[in-house]
Amino acid sequence: MDSINRALQAEKIWSGETNPGPDHSDKNIELVKRFFEEVWNKGNLSLVDEVLAPDYEDYNRPPGTPRGLKGYKANVNMIRSAFPDIRFTLDQVFAENDHVAIRLTGHGTHKGNFMGIPPTGKQVSFGGMTFIRIQDGKVAERWGISDIPGLMQQLGGNGRPPSAIQVKSPYDHVSFMGPKDSKSTTRVLGVTNLCKATKDDTRGIYSLFVSTVPPGEGVPIHTHWKEDEAYYLLEGExxxxxxxxxxxxxxGPENYVYVPMRTSHGFKNVGDKPGRLVLIITPGGLEGFFEGIGQVFDDPDNPPPAPSGPPDFARAAQIAAKYNITFITPEG
Known part of the structure; x- marks a missing residue:
């Protein structure tokens, strides 16, 4: 219950229900930069005790890792033992009051055992995103995702050749997409999804969608067996x-939700207005699932008529199986 209460408190702060206090954005950005440089890039674990709160909570810590500071140090040791020259670059850092969002890339050489894979000597890189909350000058909570599947593919994990991270992106420059632009627009079970980035745009790391959900609609309970998901709620209840x-x-709005693979989950817009959210799926590729299961159209302002009759759950389950997704349908 402690973690639930902490999450609810964080929700109140994010939504403005409580006063976050003075704006320490610049100070918090410097704290984060120093922490990554000293702890992750140099291995200075003494800074963990200085920067992390005594009751620090990591909601997305690796499986089997202890909670709190002990678990964080164990994770650093595990990564640095496998990749002794690991170096993280902070590609983007945003802060608002006591909240900091980070997009980062790790680079290193595989010289130690990593998740059962013996040293290969390969140089690897992988991306990730981290969201943290700082309280009283210390990191109190963390949420995040990393492209571990892409990293494993580079190392030849599960007998697969390294591939995803090495796929050349069609973009070798900063790209831009307007509010109504998309790679594809689909409607699945009443939910309209604007695909902003496909796996081919992100070297296989992730796919990104902006979804609009009518009142009373949503996604039934399902399980992704090979992908992690993250939601950032923009509008709606x-x-x-x-x-x-x-x-x-x-x-409500401005809440972040992380769903690890193999976790059965679903959502519904329970408000009286359309809801909007950002959906990130890693590794990328589920745009093919949306296009296979839903209606594909060009103009999000002029969608085609919705299919008549109840959803074809049998067909949906068949397509979902190709993407390692299991739905809990009314038929069970």
Missing amino acids: WELYDDTNKETMTL
Whole structure:
């Protein structure tokens, strides 16, 4: 219950229900930069005790890792033992009051055992995103995702040749896409998805969508067996279901939700207005699922008529199976 209460408190701060206090954005950015340089790039674990709060909570710590500072140090040691020359570059850092969002890239040489894979000597790189909350000058909470599947592919994990991270992106420059622009627009179970980035745009690391959900609509409970998901809620009132842990969360705008692979989950817009959210899926590629299961159209302002009759769950389940997704349908 402590983690739930902490998450609810963070929700109140994010949504403005509590006063976040003076704006320490610049100071917090410098704290984050110093932390990554000293702890991750130089291995100075003594800074962990200085920067992380005594009751620090990492909501996306690696499986089997202890909670708190002990778990964080164990994770640093595990990564640096496998990649002794690991170096993280902070590609983008944004801060608002006590919240900091980071997009980063790690580079290193595989010289130690990593998740059962013996040293290969390969040079690797992988991306990630981290969201943290700072309280009283210390990091109190963290949420994040990393492209571990892409990293494993580079190392030849599970017998697969390194591929995803090495796919050449069609963009070798900063790209821009307007609010209504998309690589494809689909409607799945009433949800309109504007695909902003495909796996081919991101070297296989992630796919990104902006989804609009009518009142009363949503996505039924399902499980991704090979992808992590992250939601950033823009507009609307939402119920999110964690079926694995039998929990239901009611959240509003500006909340972030991370869903690890193999976790049964779903969501519904319970408000009286259309809801909007940003959906990130890693590794990328599920744009093919949306295009296969839904209606594809060009103009999001002029969608085609919705299909008549109930959804074809049998067809949906068949397509989902190709993408290692399992739906809990009304038929069970």
